[in-house]
Amino acid sequence: MKSNLYLIALVFILMSCKSTQKRATEFVPTFSVSTKTTHKIPEGQDYTFGYLEVLENRNYTNGKTIKLPVYIFKSRSKNPKKDPIIYTVGGPGSTTMPTVQYMNYYKYLDDRDFILVEQRGNYYAQPHLDCPEWSKAIYKSNLPNFNAANHDALFEKAAKDCRERLNAEGIDLNGYNTNEIAADINDLVNVLEIEEYNLLTISYSTKIAQVLMRDYPNKIRSVVMDSPLPLEVNYDEESIQNLLESINTLFSDCESDNNCNTAYPDIKNRFSEYLKERTENPLVVEVENPKTGKTQTFYLKGKDLITVFTSASTGSVPNVPYEINKLLVNDLTSVKEKLKYLFQEPGSGSGLGMRLSVWCAEENPFNSMEKIESETKKYPEVKGLSPAVFDNEICQIWGVRKVPEIENQAVKSDIPVLFINGEYDNETPMKWAESMSKNFKNSYHLIFKGWKHTPTTNWDNNCAMVAANHFFNNLNEKPIPDCFSKIESPIFKTE
Structure with missing residues (x-):
């Protein structure tokens, strides 16, 4: 009798385990609408906000779930195209959500819906992997x-x-990677019953685009990769070489400009020698600590002073030779201003x-x-x-x-792609997109002269955004809007 009871109990346990496993493997991602948004949305923008719930780690079907905020902005067109754009920013670790505050400026909404997805682990996701x-x-x-x-x-x-x-x-840290993010976006597409969509990605998120094109290509109509990072590139191994090549491109433009070359003759060699000297004999800079009022001393080497270029945005590029020349004549006003920021709380x-x-x-x-x-x-x-x-x-x-x-190997695809680069981008140099074009047979490449990283986010000039939107509407032609042909090398500041 005892043996029979044991068998009955064992059968019950096995049935319970089987039932639990069945429920776990049948987990279905969901999208739930929320009235509480992450940011205030501009007047007049029709949208839906909610959370996509997915598995934290798809290797464990009985694991925990996470929630990712998603905005679906309705097109301003009375007859919008049926293929929305899905957008997520770079990083990794950067949040997409603050972008929603500027939807009035986004050209894409003139033609189709625009969907913003927060990558897992980022600021507005649940959970948020802060450090x-x-x-x-x-x-x-x-x-x-x-x-x-x-x-x-x-x-x-x-x-x-x-x-x-x-x-x-x-938190399972192994659940936070590009493959899982790509799967999240594929889940969102399926949950929202989207038949066909376009991708707009920048910097790191172009890796997400490549994984989607490789693993979930069926519903992707087209892709814009702004400042692409190829899967096959070992970023760390090239980063310093890319930095020096980018600043040398700027120096070449300065030398080709009469005003810049006259104001800053031989600036490339002079700056190079200056950095070498400061690496051996650091620049001594005294700065008043704004918290204590006391003077504190910094010792800056070449690796610190190169930030005069790396910290420049596209808008401040014309000032770079001017700022470098200030260093060369020992004018430290700009350096001191930047150093003061280091005293701010972390x-x-x-x-x-x-x-x-x-x-x-x-x-x-x-x-x-x-x-x-x-x-x-x-x-x-x-x-x-x-x-x-x-x-x-x-x-x-x-x-x-x-x-x-496979995550370190090139992706090949016939899906229409537009590569966009800034000429002076040291983070994702234009040579990477040029090499990727060989594997994306149906692709175009636009290089914005004098611009730096992520041209589609340049708020001073929306030409790259115009080009991207033109591409989404005309996949069979290279988008060269009027604004693009008007972009020339920077007019460098000389006084």
């Missing part, structure tokens, strides 16, 4: 009294503390956990450590500047699994 520990480490390391010998230990502790906190919150570390998970799973494992070490020492102008976004030791602490080899 204030990392921000505090950056703040401490930038202060003038920081002992550089403690740099590695400081950031290793920050990564460890952040990881432990997120793990304690029940940020919240928004999206940094997401950035760590993506980078440590998808970029770091494919790096050659020998190449990284070599690049750090190779260029005397910026010697000591590491090309790696995160050091190998940091990724070992973060502990996420390496993605499969």
Whole structure:
């Protein structure tokens, strides 16, 4: 009798497990409308806001779920096209949601609906993978009294503390990567019963586009990749070389301009020698701490001073030779203004956990450590500047699994693609899009002279946005709007 009871109990347990497993494997993503939005929406914009609920890690069908905010903006057209645009920004770790405040300026809505998706792990997603520990480490390391010998230990502790906190919150860090984001967007398309759609992606999110084109191509009508980052590129290995090549392109334009060349003769070589000198003998800059009123001393090397170019936006590019020349004549007013910002309190570390998970799973494992070490020492102008976004030791602490080899291999597709680049973009140089064009047979490439990263987000000149929208409406022709032909090299400031 006891044996029979045991068998009955065992059968019941097995049936319960089977039932539970069945429910888990039948999980269906959902979209629920919410009246509470992330931001105030401009007057007159018709929209729906809600949350997409998906699995945190699709390798575990009985795992927890997460929620991603989504805005669906209705087209301003009375007869909108049926293929919406899905948009998500770069990073990894950057939030898409603040964009909703500027929908009045988005040309795309003149023709079709525009859908904004927050990538998992970012600021308005649930959960949000923030890392204030990392921000505090950056703040401490930038202060003038920081002992550089403690740099590695400081950031290793920050990564460890952040990881432990997120793990304690029940977050599976292996669930936050490009493949999962691509699957999220595919789930959204299916939940909303979209038959065909277009993708607008910038910088890091162009990797999401490539994964979607490879793994879920059937419903994709066209893709715009603004400042594309190829899957097959090892970003860290090239970053310093790309930086120096980009600034040399700017110098060449200055030399070709009579006014710029007259005002700043031989600026390329002079700046190069200046950076080398400052690497060996750091520039001493005294700055008043706005919090304490005390004077504190910074020692700046070439790797610090190169930010006169890297920190420039497209709008401030015409000032770059002028600002470099100020350094060369020991006018430190601009340098001191920038250094004052280092005394501001550290940020919240928004999206940094997401950035760590993506980078440590998808970029770091494919790096050659020998190449990284070599690049750090190779260029005397910026010697000591590491090309790696995160050091190998940091990724070992973060502990996420390496993605499969296919995530470091080129994607090929016949889906219509428009590549957009800024000529001076050192983060995602135009040469990458040129190489990608070989694998995307139905593609066009636009290069915006004198512009930097992500041209479609240039609010001072919406020409790249106009070009992208023209492409969405006319897939069989290269979009060259009137505004594009009017863009020339910058008129550099000379006084």
